[in-house]
Amino acid sequence: MSERFTVSVEPGLAQEFDDFMKRKGYSNRSEAVRDLIRGALATERLDPDQDGACVGVLSYMYDHHERELSKRLTQAHHAHYNLTVTTLHMHLDHDLCVESVLLRGRASDVQAFAESVVARPGIRHGRLHRIPLEHAPEERPAAGPHHGHGHEHDR
Ligand code: NI
Structure with missing residues (x-):
């Protein structure tokens, strides 16, 4: 169930917000405000002070002729197999x-690993996107074959 609340803003700010919504393609204020709230909470949860659990998407480009790079990348992923879930090539x-x-993994671990990959010679356009999770990875039971993971899915 949604909770409703009213927010008062001065006319100039309201106009700026409506312009922002139009540029970003939002069709209603509620969805735009929800995303801003989620963004602020996510930033806080990923902050080193909280260091919550997260999923990270790390993308980059490289030249596979670059000396030893492919091999070293594979070694890095194996060395952090607890962080690396899967790789699309x-x-x-x-x-x-x-x-x-x-x-x-932990927001700081994911960040540190991603930075170590991006900083390798030959890695271009490296970028990490982190999405905060509500539960720490160690609190999260592995998904069993019969949905034996102790919570109801949303219908
Ligand atoms: Ni390739």
């Missing part, structure tokens, strides 16, 4: 590869 052309890595 695209052979973009004769030289370039694009990888997208799904990570799960």
